[in-house]
Amino acid sequence: MAANSQKLPQKESGIFKKVVRSYECKQYKNGLKFAKQILSNPKHSDHGETLAMKGLILNCIGKKDDAYDCVRRGLKNDLTSHVCWHVYGLLQRSDKKYDEAIKAYRNALKHDKENVQILRDLSLLQVQMRDMDGFCDTRYQLLKVRPAQRSSWVGYALAYHMNNDFEMALKVMGEYRKTQAPPQKLPDYEFSEMILYEVQLLMESGAYKDALKFLEDFRHYVSDMLAYAEIKGDILLRDKRFEEAELIFHDLIHRNPENLMYYQKLEECLNITSDENRMELYRVLKEEFPRSHVCRKVPLGFLKGPAFRDMIDQYLRPPLHKGVPSLWIGLKALYENKEKAQVIEELVLLYEKNLQSCNKFHPEDPDPMEPPSAILWVWFFLAQHFDRCGDHRRALEYIDKSIDHTPTHIELYMLKSKIYKHAGDLEEAALWMDEARSMDTADRFVNCKCVKYLLRVNKIDRAIETAGLFTREGMPPLQTMDDMQCMWFQKELARAYWRSGQYGEALVKYHEIDKHFDDIIEDQFDFHTYCMRKMTLRPYVGVLRLEDRIRGHRFYFDSAHDIIELYLYLYDNPDAKRAKDAPIAEEIEQDLSHLSESERRKIKRKQRKALAKAKEKAAEQEKEKEKENKPRHDDDRKAATDENKIKFNPKELLNVEDPLNEANKFLKPLQSMCTGNIRTHLLAYAIHSRRRKYLLMLQSLKRAFSCDPENPTLHCYIVDYVLTLEKERPELPDPVHTVIDDCIPRLTDGGKSPDELNQSFIAKHSNSLEHLVAAAQVLYKLHPDYRTKAIAMVTNLSDSLIDRSLRTCRNVHKFLSSGFLGDCSDELASYSSQCHALFPFASSFKPPVEAGKELESSPASPGDAPPCVGVAGRSPAAQKES
Incomplete structure (x- = not known):
């Protein structure tokens, strides 16, 4: 196409500027109207840049398909336009396709190398994707184009900082500072932050003396005197100038006598080693700061x-x-x-x-x-x-005395609920927490506690209703909790769904938690330009580093751990997916076989009517659910059109083709962020063992061994691996043999046989019930004839055990009832009576008459699984099948 066919006349060019201005001012209707004026002219109906801008506006009002159609047509009509490529990149960025957006921006820069807006947008995507080399190059281009802007220099220095090139970052900041006159009017917050940022660069590079000299030279320009004192004290302490550092931290304690870190730094300055000297220090400090809580509390520890x-x-x-x-x-x-x-x-x-x-x-x-x-x-x-x-x-005796003394104090009822929870009676705990909530319905904290306790006993509907007392009026509680990223609620709700056998709903909640972390990572995008413009550089660097390890957070680890276990359970038990949707007709057909033909027809007719009513009721509930989820306000309608609002389908999540592949997706972040937690590597082994990836299994065992070589589950997995190799070794290639032969002796204590390894493990951990459970499982696998001995090992509740707790005994109870040691009904009854004597309030060990209705729970319920659930985490049936 000829180049001049895309050049607009003066009149249409003015209208096009109005299109751009309308987009920038978010006047989308006006923008579409002006774009229509250009495109309605037959001479300019295929004008690429106008089509691109129209597509960009359509994307902003939620018409994504039409937007892509317009932008692609515009790009096709004018491949040499930087505007078309830039707009295409903006569309890709709105869909979180950052790699494609970066490609589009690079193509735009081929046709307009010095376009500041494109360069700035490209740099934002590069730092978001942590492409620090590309980020450094782009910030250099921006510096060449706009050398007079402070953000250009700061962004270039920051790029080197994030690449750990402190020397170049300091050189860039120094060159920029030379071009700037010191501020005449103090305090100047932005100049102060720039000075402190340079000090941070010097400290991270290890040049503490230079950092101290620089800080002293520019101390008059620092407005944040607290940060100044803390940084100076830290530098002096690192430089072993203890007397000067002591004075600074003593002054800081004067400013805030409740900051524990100041006291710890002061102890380092004084090089205190004996408890007598520490006590003398805190005695003096207590006289100086008589109202300080820290001065009275710290000595209790030593x-x-x-x-x-x-x-x-x-x-x-x-x-x-x-x-x-x-x-x-x-x-x-x-x-x-x-x-x-x-x-x-x-x-x-x-x-x-x-x-x-x-x-x-x-x-x-x-x-x-x-x-x-x-x-x-x-x-x-x-x-x-x-x-x-x-x-x-x-x-309980003391808390009952307290309640009798003052029956109107909510804290007393909450404590009674907590005692019942620790004693193992969750039903009673939920009742007392609900009683505390009813005493003050305006207390959000007590309400949240009540919701958590209700979910622990699988009262899901009641818990959601209780949570709805503090959610936005007119919106479903679950939607509000999701919008607020209330992860503790979603985690507890997911576990309640799991225990109730509603695996699809549990998967939805776990995926929602995962999406919250995606959103947290996406939210940093808004701060890239702001922080460089406002000079909040030190917090900005902290945010970037926090985002790099955000998936190591406890909430993510717990949720990822649970969902991996759930996918493993679904892989081992494919029938669990259909447990809730099993047809009733076949079951009733078996019951009707002894009846006459006419009676059978009557009952079948009733059965069809009942099924039709059930389907009709389900359809009505689905419609009601859709009606509830519809937005009722303009703001909600706008939020509903947002493409970021992903709605997960329980059936689709439940019926995935490869549960192990899904589990592996959640394992990868744990392997990069939580390498110090042994559970990460045990989960990795459980996944790889089902895939028969022998080298990956070995890698997981080595990493777990480096975390805790005495872990009971690891002991089971090592024995499982050795036994598996004995069967599969002939089929493995020679290089794999070499790697295995090199690593196995370290895992097996010098190449011991599984029997010797287990005997050594029993002798070493004879007073740990959790370890004995693992040893009993291995013993039974190696020698099925030793079943009686294995059961005797785990049912021993002598006083010499160091972990005879309610949790461990409950896990042993689940282990015995799971069938890993065969039918243990007689031993289980005896063990329950022993545990009931030790833990009289625990509902798990109460006799059937006393316990009443037991909580519905799945065989693979999370959080309270036995320490070692079968070899490689598989049930006996799954092991036999594989």
């Missing part, structure tokens, strides 16, 4: 004996006098030391006795008598204390 008793006595009495509900939370860490826990128990029991006898904590106290509420808070503390120590019966 004091022992009578000194600890005196200090904890002084620490406990004021909050018990005032009535501080959070007192015990600050002391939880001390309970790792049993001696300190015993001292606290003796002291608070003495308080209780003295308050009941003379209404004082100590009879010889010169202070006046304590208020009547003091005994309440002593009981409240004792209830938390005995709950932490595992004596739930005494904990």
Whole structure:
């Protein structure tokens, strides 16, 4: 096509400028009207840039298909237009296709190399995709085009910083600073941030002396004096100038006596090694800062004996006098030391006795008598204390005393609910938490706690209804929770769906959590230009580094772990996908076989009517659900047209062709972000073992071994791998043999046989119930005749066990009932009675008459699975089938 056919006359060129201006001002109707004026002229009906701008406007109003059609037509009509390529890149960027957008921008730059807007858009995508080499080149082009702009210099320096080239970043910042006159009017926040950013570059490069000199030279221009003092103190400490650093951190404690980090830095400055010196330091600081909570709390961690008793006595009495509900939370860490826990128990029991006898904590106290509420808070503390120590019966006694004393205090009911949860009775815990919620329906925190407890007992509808009390009116609670990225709720809801056998709904919630992390990564896009323009460079670098490891967050790890386990369960149990949709007709047909033909026809007719009614009801519910999900406000309608709002379909997620492939998608982020967590590598082995990827299995075992060589599940997997190799070894190629022979001796303690390895494992961990479960499973797999011995190993509940907890015993109960050791019904009844004596409130071990209706749960429910669920995580049936 001739080039001049795409050049507009003066009149149409003016209209085209109005199209661009309308787009920039978000006046989309006017933009379409002006574009129509140009395109309605037969001479310009195929004008590429106008078609591209029309497509861009159509994309903004939600007409994506028409938008792509217009932009592609425009690009086809004018391949040499930078506007058409730029618009095509903008469309790709709106669809999160960043690689395609970068290609389009590069093509646009071929036809207009110095277009600032295209260069800026390209640099944003490059830093978003962490293409730091390309980002550096693009920022250099921007600097050449706009050398007078501060953002050009700063962006170029930042590019080198993110490439860890600190020398070049400092050189760029130094050259820019030379061109700028120091600010005449102080404080100048942006210049101050630029100075602190250069200091950060010097510190990260290891030039602490240069950083200190630079900071001192420009101290008059720094407006953030707190950051100045913290940075200077840190540099002096690293440079071992302890006396100067001590003065700075002492001044910082004056500014904020509750900042624990300042006290820790001060200890480093004084090079304190003995507890006596530390105590002397905090004694002096306590006199200087008598209201500081940190000065009174920190010594509790290192004091022992009578000194600890005196200090904890002084620490406990004021909050018990005032009535501080959070007192015990600050002391939880001390309970790792049993001696300190015993001292606290003796002291608070003495308080209780003295308050009941003379209404004082100590009879010889010169202070006046304590208020009547003091005994309440002593009981409240004792209830938390005995709950932490595992004596739930005494904990309930004390909390009942507290409720009888003051029946209107919500904290008491919440604590009673928590005690029942720790004791193993989730139903009762949910009832008491709901009671606490009903006492103050305006308390969002208590409402959230109640929702969580209801989900733990699989009361899904009730939990959603309760959560809806604080969601946006006129919108379904689930949609609001998704919009607010309320991940704790979605995780608990997913687990409740899983336990209830609604696997598709569980997968939806897990995928929604995954999408939240995608959205968090996408949201950083808005800050790339803002931070460079406003000079918030230090926080910006922190945000970029945070985004690089965001999928290592606990919420993502837990959700990814659960969904991988769920996909593995669906792979091992394909029939589970159809469990909820099994046809009723075949089951009834078997029951009708003994009836006459006429009776059978009557019942079949009734059955067809019932099925028709059921289908009709389901259709009505689906329509009602769609009606609820429809937006009711203009803002919601706009949000509904947003392409980012992905709606997951439970059936599609449930009926994936390859569950292992889906599980692997969630495993990859864990392998890059959570390499220090052994569960990542155990999940990797579980996936690769089903695919028979022997080298990847070996890699997973090696990584898990480096994290925790004594892990019980790892022991099962190592034995499983060795046994698998014995069968499959002849079929493996020689290079694989070489790698395996090189690595196996380290995993098997010098090449021990599975039998020797298991015996050694039992001898080493004879006092750990969790490890004995793994050893019993291996023993039964190696020697099925030793079933009695294996059962005896896991049902032993002697006092010598170090992990005889409710959680471990419940996992053993699930392990015995799962069939991994065959039919254990008799042993299971005996084991349940033993556990019931140890944990009388736990519903898992109550006799059937006492327990009542048990919670519905899936065989593969998350969060409370046995420590070792079959070899490589497979059920016996799945192992036999494979």
